Amino acid sequence: MDGWAMTAAGDPNLLEIRGLSVSYRTRTRTGTVRAVRDVDLDVRPGEIVALVGESGSGKSTTAHAVIGLLPAGGRVDAGSITFGLTPGPAGVGRRDLAALTPRELRAVRGAQIGLIPQDPTVSLNPVTRIGAQVAEVLRIHGLAGRRGADAAAVELLERAGLPDPRTRARQYPHELSGGMRQRALIAIAIAARPSLIIADEPTSALDVTVQRLILDHLERLTTELGTAVLLVTHDLGVAADRAGRIAVMSRGRIVESGPTREILANPQDPYTRRLLRSAPSLSVARAKTVVRPVSAGQTVSANQTTAAGQAVSAGQTVAAERALVVVENLVKDYPLPRAGGGARALRAVDDVSFTIGRGETLALVGESGSGKSTTARLVLRLVDPTGGRIVFDGDDVTRAGGGALRALRRRAQLIYQNPYASLAPRFSIAEVITEPLRVFRVGDRASRLARARELLERVALPASTLERRPAELSGGQRQRVAIARALALAPDLVVCDEPVSALDVSVQAQVLELLAELQAEIGLAYLFISHDLAVVRQIAHRVAVMRGGRVVETGPTADLFARPEHEYTRTLLAAIPGAGYATAGRTA
Template sequence: MMSSLLELRDLKVAFGAHQAVRGLDLSIAAGETVALVGESGCGKSTTALSILRLLDGSAKVSGQVLFEGRDLLRLPEPELVALRGQGIAMIFQEPMTSLNPVLSIGQQLVEAIRLHQPLDGAAARARALELLAQVRIPDPARRIDDYPHQLSGGQRQRVMIAMAIANRPRLLIADEPTTALDVTVQAQILELLGQLRRELGMAVLLITHDLGVVEQWADRVAVMFAGEKVEEATTAQLFAAPRHAYTQGLLGASLRLEQELHYRRQRLPEIRNDIDADGQWRFSLTDTALRQVIQPLAAGAAPLLSVQDLHVDYLTPKGSVHAVRGVSLDIAAGETVGLVGESGCGKSTLSRSIIRLEDSRSGRILLDGQDIARLDRKALRPLRRRVQMVFQDPYASLNPRHSVRDILDTALQIHEIRDRNERQRRVSQIIDLVGLPQAALGRYAHQFSGGQRQRIGIARALVLKPALVICDEPVSALDVSVQAQILNLLVDLKQEFGLAYLFISHDLSVVRYIADRVLVMQGGRIVEEGDHRSIWQAPQHPYTRTLLTAAPGNAYGRSVAAQPERLIA
């Protein structure tokens, strides 16, 4: 049996009366990757922060955190400062909020190096260049003087990794390191972490809600619910035969690309969390249910939306960017079209031009046969209610100063629903339909969970009774069980109102479940299109095959990679 590099013994963390972590026992051996999984609020990140004593002063921490035999909870502050970054390092989920925006990445790397190593400025800069090359930042000599905002999301995460490994730590804590990244960038980052783990002999504590990532990269898994560890096993054992009902629910609610699940045939199982009469968290599981068969779309009907040869440019400090290059697509009434591709490929620019938040250079956008691409604001206004949008981050798109009632009522007033009683009726009806209590109408965005805020964002879009809803990464930031609830809700509302969706996501397993047809976008162009069966089973374009091969879990990707390559003329 391997000796433990890190051992948590009866770790407890409380914020006032709230018990965030309840008697956690966990060990990690040198060179081992242990995944800590569970939903938001279960105590994963609190556990990670408590290891390095990074929690604020309101936290009451007890138990033991033994690293190489020393209890970090009782370590004098100077010794703990010396340990951070050298013995134990941490990568955070959002590098843009972790990197200093007014310092170049080179300055920040040099600072991390010189804090622990007796190097002069020139030697530290040389080491920083080595680290940037090691994490595969292209042209390190040129990029070292760039600022964080000049890098892509994947490049910023690589810089965070370079800072974390600068002093060759024995343990790396990775808190949701790939959640917001495209599937190909995610695969590159995880492969990089795996390579560095082997080269440096590091142990890794991987905190994630992506079970596909866990299955591919972790040696062991610990599952947390409401601050407690409910199950621990090797990765193979946990995925083959989960023992605890909560683990079974997580696995059931998690979509994987190799599954042939589709919304027309089956609802997703959901985990419901509630507080019982004793103030304890409890969960319940809904059964996987066959959905009442949804009729296929009628062939030959005129499209609700038709985009024809659309070109969109936008200006940057370095000049004009041709972001959308001759895109054509149709969406029928009642159809869900999935749009996939990496960040920067033009997905969001395309969606914003369809809804006329950005102007196009040329091309046509036909809504019910009417070209809206060149309409002025006055002519466009009555048509805006026909196409609405649900955003990735509802907290950023909801006014924090307005109650939910005011947010929904304002949307109706802007679109000239003048009868107050009619507005009240529609607001009350839509809040019921999205599964929130009427009491939610008097509350504010910060008083809701992420999943509840997304329901409010959906309600705001649907209160206007649109025909088409553009969903821009609507579930990418949500836990798997909340993701299942939102996907089921979108399907239910689609049936209720006959909605069409343009569903944008970097999560291929979600798109496989929710879409009737799929468009693959690369470099501003649609490079492949197919129905929800053919595009996954027989991808035609090399880029589509690259996306599928990079998907977490990789069993499906390996089968795709083994197929003979087909090129489109």
């Protein structure tokens, strides 16, 4: 067995990382940032190991170092990354990936180690058909000719769970939903039957039901093919459900690792305990509520009180004359081409009505394509409705234009879902946050900069971030910047489109607390769109469940979670990851 690295259980490690250190050159005065420090990590054949931690903890850097895909300025300073299982004399079949040339690494990537990236929107070539992108892996590694690769691509798409794979193979990425694009990335990752797959936040942008389907399918594939998975995630619920072992990273180091059940039941490191306390899906049975009570006449969660200490019934609703936003019978049709001439329409939003009171949070939940994001864009008048009415603070803004529309844009802001696409890459963070203030001519340069510093502090980022650019920040850090930008004008309504889906759980908890504090202090109203029902339970006063463009159920948050009436709502609640690891009896 000379040359084999053995685990305590007697099985050889497929991947063995020892003493790994990685640094980045930056444009800041510090020059070099150490991102990973002396990391040891093992992955055995056929097992799923979850690497969890906050944004900037070094988990993605560790994963990308394995396959030599560190971004510009990144370098491995020390350590070894041993990969392979072929028996024989020491060194045969087991290679130190950190010592390979770029050409040698290209031969390993795809063929022996597959990658499922975080964001399919930026990971798939927008001008190449899906089938061709899957087939490319097979051709590059000499596993099939052109015709054989095209046929195999269809089979791989089917194996990855895509319906009607022949049609999907001929489509472009923009023609697929987010879940379908993620399945296409899985097909690419498994094309060459690698022995290891690195899944870097593979479902962070997906709703819970699609997330469960994707992870179920990935788990089945790894079982069938004997493939190991290094699952990089900030979602401890996903790690709890899927991983046999967990390694927790903080500030570039692994602070704790072990079997999943042991880590969750009896965490030893204070950082791990803090992560577990912050994870809403792991304590869904008794989730900490950060939502603040609203004034009498508006809906609140059960058992909450007004500021005066008077109980408010959970069943009360917002009267239309006192509401900040009133949506009545909203409809949105998108025209579709019809073969042979003529036209037909896709109804994305169908007869939707709701109200949002001042200081209230209404959550819209549902699967991708349910119409919730389109509804939000209609409320902001980023798209024009086909029918219905939108009233904002007593003014009908359904057809508003010119100055009236500009006034609405100042009072209603949007926090986008994707922090990679929503920040101007050439702007400094100071320019990103102060841009709304400049556009609306609020204050002078000094006061705008002071406001930016204040907002960064509130979203848990250091003032030194002002000098940096979006590309120098992690996804979670970028989203915190996006939240700070949305709050710059102190709006009355903030539409939150999956605002914490890219954040790790501890920062997620901070941001939710921040949103609740702002709501209590200045009466902000939120239209909160999320696929994470555990988060919705924490932040929302009321929930509206959307399916197929319609609201199928609505009600106070506590009531809806305790007694869901619609079968679809029950399906969404059942898909919450990690619910089986409720915190009862866990050491905190």
